[in-house]
Each structure stands twice: as structure tokens, then as C-alpha cells.
Amino acid sequence: MDIAASPSPRLYRSREHRLAAGVAAGIAAHLGLPVLAVRAVFVGLLGFNGLGVLLYAIFWAVLPVDPAGGPDRAESRRVLPLLGFAGLALVVLVFRALTVDDQPATAALGWLTALIAVGAGIIWHQTSGAATTRRPAGSGPELGNGAGGNAWLGAVLTETGRRAYLLRFIGGGGLIAVGMIGLVAFFAPVGGGIAATMNGLLFALLALSGVALVSAPLLWRIFGALREEREARIREQERAEFAAMVHDEVLHTLALIQRNAESGSTVYRLARAQERTLRNWLYKPTGSPSERLSAALEQAAGEVEDAYGITVEVVLVGSDAEVGVGDRVQALVAAAREALVNAGRHAQVATVSLYAEVEPDQVNVFVRDRGVGFDPTQINGGRHGVRGSIVGRMERHGGSAKIISSAGEGTEVRLWLPLRATPATATTGTAAADPEEGTA
Amino acid sequence: MSEQGDPGVPETGEAAAQPAPLRVFLVDDHAMFRAGVRAELGGQRPPDTSESGREPIELDVVGEASTVAEAVRQILVLRPDVVLLDVHMPDGGGRAVLEAVRREGGGATAVRFLALSVSDAAEDVIGLIRAGARGYVTKSISSQELAAAIRRVADGDAVFSPRLAGFVLDAFAARPDAPVADPELDQLTTREREVLRLLARGYAYKEIAKELFISIKTVETHVSNVLRKLQMSNRYELSRWAADRRLV
Numbered sequence: 127m128d129i130a131a132s133p134s135p136r137l138y139r140s141r142e143h144r145l146a147a148g149v150a151a152g153i154a155a156h157l158g159l160p161v162l163a164v165r166a167v168f169v170g171l172l173g174f175n176g177l178g179v180l181l182y183a184i185f186w187a188v189l190p191v192d193p194a195g196g197p198d199r200a201e202s203r204r205v206l207p208l209l210g211f212a213g214l215a216l217v218v219l220v221f222r223a224l225t226v227d228d229q230p231a232t233a234a235l236g237w238l239t240a241l242i243a244v245g246a247g248i249i250w251h252q253t254s255g256a257a258t259t260r261r262p263a264g265s266g267p268e269l270g271n272g273a274g275g276n277a278w279l280g281a282v283l284t285e286t287g288r289r290a291y292l293l294r295f296i297g298g299g300g301l302i303a304v305g306m307i308g309l310v311a312f313f314a315p316v317g318g319g320i321a322a323t324m325n326g327l328l329f330a331l332l333a334l335s336g337v338a339l340v341s342a343p344l345l346w347r348i349f350g351a352l353r354e355e356r357e358a359r360i361r362e363q364e365r366a367e368f369a370a371m372v373h374d375e376v377l378h379t380l381a382l383i384q385r386n387a388e389s390g391s392t393v394y395r396l397a398r399a400q401e402r403t404l405r406n407w408l409y410k411p412t413g414s415p416s417e418r419l420s421a422a423l424e425q426a427a428g429e430v431e432d433a434y435g436i437t438v439e440v441v442l443v444g445s446d447a448e449v450g451v452g453d454r455v456q457a458l459v460a461a462a463r464e465a466l467v468n469a470g471r472h473a474q475v476a477t478v479s480l481y482a483e484v485e486p487d488q489v490n491v492f493v494r495d496r497g498v499g500f501d502p503t504q505i506n507g508g509r510h511g512v513r514g515s516i517v518g519r520m521e522r523h524g525g526s527a528k529i530i531s532s533a534g535e536g537t538e539v540r541l542w543l544p545l546r547a548t549p550a551t552a553t554t555g556t557a558a559a560d561p562e563e564g565t566a
Numbered sequence: 567m568s569e570q571g572d573p574g575v576p577e578t579g580e581a582a583a584q585p586a587p588l589r590v591f592l593v594d595d596h597a598m599f600r601a602g603v604r605a606e607l608g609g610q611r612p613p614d615t616s617e618s619g620r621e622p623i624e625l626d627v628v629g630e631a632s633t634v635a636e637a638v639r640q641i642l643v644l645r646p647d648v649v650l651l652d653v654h655m656p657d658g659g660g661r662a663v664l665e666a667v668r669r670e671g672g673g674a675t676a677v678r679f680l681a682l683s684v685s686d687a688a689e690d691v692i693g694l695i696r697a698g699a700r701g702y703v704t705k706s707i708s709s710q711e712l713a714a715a716i717r718r719v720a721d722g723d724a725v726f727s728p729r730l731a732g733f734v735l736d737a738f739a740a741r742p743d744a745p746v747a748d749p750e751l752d753q754l755t756t757r758e759r760e761v762l763r764l765l766a767r768g769y770a771y772k773e774i775a776k777e778l779f780i781s782i783k784t785v786e787t788h789v790s791n792v793l794r795k796l797q798m799s800n801r802y803e804l805s806r807w808a809a810d811r812r813l814v
Contacts, residue, residue, distance in 0.1 A: 439729065478768075
């Protein structure tokens, strides 16, 4: 399943160089900064009412563990650097307490929020660690059945059991309560008339945010899992489609070529047909032969290629988007096909050119070979194919056909069809505007 | 790209009465294909009736490369007459080679490039031509035709496959008669358009000359002019062309 990594590198928590939860190491790896600098920033932000802790806790909750991060391994001698950072944090706090003396209310608010966040985080990660590390590494089939509500259930039930589940919610709830009580106790003495209402609002808000804080990681992780699952499924689908195509077409063709190795014409025909299929698959926008002139012409050319073992070089100029494939255009395609068949049958050449030019008011198609050629005056009377299938068909639909050939010089069949004109008016137009005067 | 504003300068080819073999360099990331082309070109004795009636020249494959960096280095050292250039390679492709040789070789490079690709997607082809390739043929070409194309490119002419002619017609056909800022540069003359149409219909240069009652030289001049206009036509034209085809 290594078709393509996600185009933009994701931010992960690092497993390898972590001190605590791997947040700083993960961010450092993502940004290409030294780990020490990121850690220093977190410690420095501590000075702003505990912002560092709060940010760390949020990152911790939100970021998935790096699935490709190797073994779950903490840095060795982790106590020493931790102590170092703790000391540094203390210095920052003391320094801040000594130098700046801003409103104690916001400071308390910040620290309490940070405390709640960290508490919720610890409890959450302690219980769900197994589930979170397994999940991103899981492949498609494992997650395949977990669509919709199933994933919800799965996320809850893959916990290590009821006890952990309880512990988390009781612990989270307790922390929230402590945080809220602390806040209320802190703000209550200030209260007057309007301040009491404000406190009530604040109270409700805090309760809500506490709940959100406890449940946010769960929601976040579920959405992450769903997203990953969807991406994996799309990749899997593309791969399956490609594999089916290669299996159905390419491998069979190669097998047939091996079995017909001594027959040059068969090998040529098979290889050419396969080339055409792959080419269409790779480069061409999918167009149905019943909707687009180019697709219809290419289909006709492909059929003739297969039937007569020749190569048809199809060149189409102009946009055929508005042309559509009605009766008249179908007649044009049929006439072109007949011309190709004649070339394949009689011209004794390997290559035939088919050139179609779409203009706003007309379509010209030229089928040209450099084969043996013939004398049109001798054949026109007797040959039904040319007269009925090419010339007659074009004239019935308001166009015209002209066959230029002489022995040894090859043959060119020129087909012309006016667009946006009823057959009745077009017959007069045929006489007035002979297409050959325009091009040759 | 001013150094190649040389529409139809065939004197070089005719001045040398008994010419040395043409030095050809192959750039393609498929070793098998390189070996095949080398064998076909090497084993090919030029036919007596060259298409344009000139004395046929022998071809000598002097080197080959499979990566952009290697190709650029060797081309600058070997200075071949013609480079056969693959469009798609893992590390940048023919266009990167062309641009690097142009850049590092300065204006002095007389090396000519002929794109030889399995891809006939419009953006690949036009992109390479705009970068300065003198022609474009697909890999399904026969070895005689390939040899003839190499000789023509070495002579300073352009080589258009029918499909390339179709792309060019498409690129310039957006508004055939509407005036543009610089008609000299951006528009094809009626004659050039006729030549391209016949090319797209599968005519050889000789047949076009007969059809239009002009000399083969004139046909080659027209085709070279188309190539020059294609390289110089403005970006606006190209982007509109690409947008029309939903390439961007």
C-alpha cells in the first residue's frame, strides 16, 4: 500500500525523541527546527499565565502519534533533561512573578485552564494509549467495517474496559469540577448585581468547555480515523482498478503475444490494439463514441486496425465538444470507417492517415493512404462500397465525398459535412461551396 | 532563442560535398529502446532516393545517456549534430536537457534536438517544441523515416509528424482571422496553414510540394517558419490554448 504518501507532510507526535508526550519533538521534526528550541519556546510560554502548558496539552490531545516513527522509545536518561526543563520552568515563573505584576484574575484563569487541560489529557492518554497507537498503523481491512456509527462504537469499546472508561470520565469530571469551583470561589467575592450574572454565564461556559475538553480528543480521533480510512479506501480502489486493467488487458495480451510469437502480423495486431487501449486510458479524457466525434472516429479507426492489421494515425483538429453525434455525424463516421476499410483491404500499406478538422460550421475528414491506388473512373460504376457507403451516404446527409486516386499514388477520400444546417438547405450548399476549393 | 531565427538555411548541408557522418546522440531512460535505435540507425544504409533529393548522409551514434545530468554533460563534451530526445524521463525529461544545454552551452551550441517520444500528449509535444526542439516524431516511426528526419533536422529544417501538425493547427486556430497584437509573430499565413493541413493529412513534404505547386524547399521554409512562430508566440496564446483543452 505504498502508492503515495499524503501530499503534505502531516504533523505528528514523535515517538522516538520524546521527553513527555513527544509534542515538541514532533513539531520540531515538522518545522525542521532543533528540538531544544521548540522546548524552550514551550517553557518560555509558561510565563504567560501557563500558556505553554495549555498549548502543550492541546497539541497532545489533537496530534496523532507518528505511524512511521519507529519503535515507541523515549529518550534515554529522560529524568535528567526533564528535571532540567522543570528547573528552567521554575526560573521563568519566578522571574515573571518578580518582574511583572499584572492582574491576578487572568493569571489564575490561565493556570486553572492549563491545569484542567493537563489533567484531562493525562487521564485520557493513560487509558486510550493502546487504541491510539494501534489505530493509525491499522490497514484498510481492519478499519474497513467501521463505517459510520460502527466507528463510534469501536472507538469506545476498544478501550481496555469498563474500568478505564469510568476512570476517565470520573477523573475528567472531577477535574472540571475542581477547576470550576476554584474559579467560582475566586470570582465570587467580586460579584455585585451585574457581576453575579456574569459569573453565572462564566460558570456555564466553563462547564461547557470542560466537557468539550474531555470529549474533544475522542471526536478528533474518530474524525481522523474516518479520514484515514476514506483515503485508504480511495487508494485501494485506484489500485484495484489499475490492477484489473493490467490483468484483463495487458497480461492477456502479453500471453497471447508469447503464444503467437512466430506470427508477425498477429503480434503486431495485438501489440497495436493494446497500445491503443493503454494510450486511451492514460491520456484521453473519457468520451463515449455516442457523444463525441473524436471518440467515434477513434473507435472506428480501432476496429479497422484490429480487423486488417494496419495502423491508423488519427489526427483531430478543432473542438468537437459542441458537434454532438447525431444521425448525420454518425453517417460521416460510417463513411470514414468504410474508407478506412477500403484502405485496409486494398491499399497494401501498413499505415493510413485519418485527419478530421472540426470548424464551427463544417467538418472535414480525410482518409489517406499511400498504397497501390486505383483508377476511379474504372471502378466507380461497379463498386457498391464506394458509391453506396461513402459517396451516397454523405450525399443523403447533406454532405459530399470525393475520392482522389491514381495507380501507384495512393488514395485519398475527402468527406465534407456542413453543420447546423438541415439536409434540405445543405444540398444547395454543396454545390455552392465545394470543400476542396478551401483546402487544396 | 534568437540564435535560431534561421528559417530554412540548407546551405550547410549542401556546401559539404562529401559530408562526414552525422553525429547522433541518444537520450532515453529505457536501455532497450536506446539499443534498438542504435542498431537500427547504425545498420541502416541510406537509400539512394533521399526524399528531398540530397545526397544521403551516414549516421553515427556517438553516445547515449539515460539521465538528464549525464545527457547534459556528454552533449556539452561531444557536441553531436543531432540529439534524439525522450520527452519523459524520471528526473525532468527532455525539456530539462534542452534548457540546460542551451543555458550552459551559451549561444555557441549548434546542437539540434529532435524529440522522439512515446507520448503524443499535446502539452508534452508543444512544450518541447517551445523549448527549442527542431521537430517531433513518435517512437512508432520506421527507421528509414527516423533517419530521414534526423538528416532534415541536421540541415536546419523542421520535422513535423502529422499529429504535431494537428496540435499546431489547434494552437493557432482559435481565431483564424481576428487581428492580434503582432500578426507577424503569432498568426500563420494561409500558405503555412495549408502546408500544415496537408502534413496532418499524412502527406510527405514531396507530396505537399506537388499538391501546392511549390518546390520542396518552399515547403521546408514554410514548416520552419511555423516552428519559429511556435517558439516565439506569446504566453497568452499558449495559456488560452491550454485552457481550451482543459490542460490547466
